[in-house]
Amino acid sequence: MLIAKNISKTFAKTNNAVSDISLSMKEGKIIGLLGVNGAGKTTTIKMLSGLLNPDTGHIFIDDIELTSQTKYLKNKLNIIPGGERNLYWRLTGRENLEYFGSLYGLRGKKCDDQINEILSTVQLINAADILVENYSKGMKQRLQIARGLINDPTYIFLDEPTLGLDILIAKEVRQHLKHLAVDKQKGILLTSHYIREVEELCDYIYVLDAGNIIFEGTPTQLNQQLTIDSDVVSLTVDDTTKIVGFFKQYVVSENELTISVESLQATLAHLSSENISVLDIKITRHTLEDSLVTLFKETAK
Numbered sequence: 001m002l003i004a005k006n007i008s009k010t011f012a013k014t015n016n017a018v019s020d021i022s023l024s025m026k027e028g029k030i031i032g033l034l035g036v037n038g039a040g041k042t043t044t045i046k047m048l049s050g051l052l053n054p055d056t057g058h059i060f061i062d063d064i065e066l067t068s069q070t071k072y073l074k075n076k077l078n079i080i081p082g083g084e085r086n087l088y089w090r091l092t093g094r095e096n097l098e099y100f101g102s103l104y105g106l107r108g109k110k111c112d113d114q115i116n117e118i119l120s121t122v123q124l125i126n127a128a129d130i131l132v133e134n135y136s137k138g139m140k141q142r143l144q145i146a147r148g149l150i151n152d153p154t155y156i157f158l159d160e161p162t163l164g165l166d167i168l169i170a171k172e173v174r175q176h177l178k179h180l181a182v183d184k185q186k187g188i189l190l191t192s193h194y195i196r197e198v199e200e201l202c203d204y205i206y207v208l209d210a211g212n213i214i215f216e217g218t219p220t221q222l223n224q225q226l227t228i229d230s231d232v233v234s235l236t237v238d239d240t241t242k243i244v245g246f247f248k249q250y251v252v253s254e255n256e257l258t259i260s261v262e263s264l265q266a267t268l269a270h271l272s273s274e275n276i277s278v279l280d281i282k283i284t285r286h287t288l289e290d291s292l293v294t295l296f297k298e299t300a301k
């Protein structure tokens with residue numbers, strides 16, 4: 001388990017980029033770190049992955065303090081940047097991994113075996129000996145993931161893993177991340193501005209605002225905690241004239257009746273008793289995005 005306790009970071013000329021936050025990561029789970037631009041997500045990732053020392057607070061991995069920077073800890077962590085940065089385009093995928101492996105002291109047969117296994121995990125084994133400049137965007141992002149796996153880390157940090165990728169490639173990358181958590185038991189922390197991605201992948205989320213955690217919990221808990229309207233049902237009926245008066249509290253327009261989902265059963269019973277036919281039913285569910293917007297608005301008050 002990775003545990004950060006009361007960590008803070010202040011840069012010269014900025015207020016606290018990260019202010020006394022605590023969070024944890026578990027093997028096999030995907031954690032989402034959300035927040036608007038400048039909320040402190042990247043700074044947090046850099047501290048958790050050992051790239052930046054916190055000004056205050058402590059980070060422990062299996063009860064060992066991260067600042068001790070032992071080889072054991074170095075091999076427990078890796079960070080995967082989004083986009084195409086830090087790959088060598090004039091080398092093949094395999095040569096890239098050999099280079100990054102050498103930075104962790106990997107060489108010889110052990111290195112070859114590890115690289116073959118990782119290339120199979122990210123489904124690049126058949127493209128291993130092609131120059132990276134000839135890779136598609138999705139292949140480059142999968143090579144980034146492979147690079148992040150080279151030291152067989154237990155905890156992986158991803159900053160915007162699907163930024164700029166088309167929907168098919170983004171889906172492919174998400175499937176790889178899920179596979180790494182579920183099948184390979186990696187602990188993953190990702191930042192993303194794509195709320196649907198967070199909803200699909202994350203077991204638990206932390207929401208940052210101006211360096212503070214303003215919410216932590218599951219995506220479902222975020223939806224439940226906020227006092228936003230419940231899901232909404234729109235009923236298309238054959239005759240609204242008979243129902244005006246009965247449903248003052250609901251919105252009626254044209255032949256459409258909009259009600260909250262809790263009142264669906266009572267409403268259908270009433271419509272049936274009035275011999276009003278329901279022609280169509282549409283349910284609009286509140287999304288995590290709605291909840292986050294509400295959360296940011298409430299915090300700004």
Ligand SMILES: Nc1ncnc2c1ncn2[C@@H]1O[C@H](COP(=O)(O)OP(=O)(O)OP(=O)(O)O)[C@@H](O)[C@H]1O
Nearest residue numbers: 011012014017035036037038039040041042043044
């Ligand atoms: N190296 C630095 N020097 C000075 N200020 C910095 C540095 N890195 C980050 N900051 C500041 O710290 C705050 C948090 O930045 P950070 O990059 O962590 O936010 P973020 O949530 O990742 O934002 P984004 O979504 O835009 O990437 C911002 O005010 C930023 O300007």
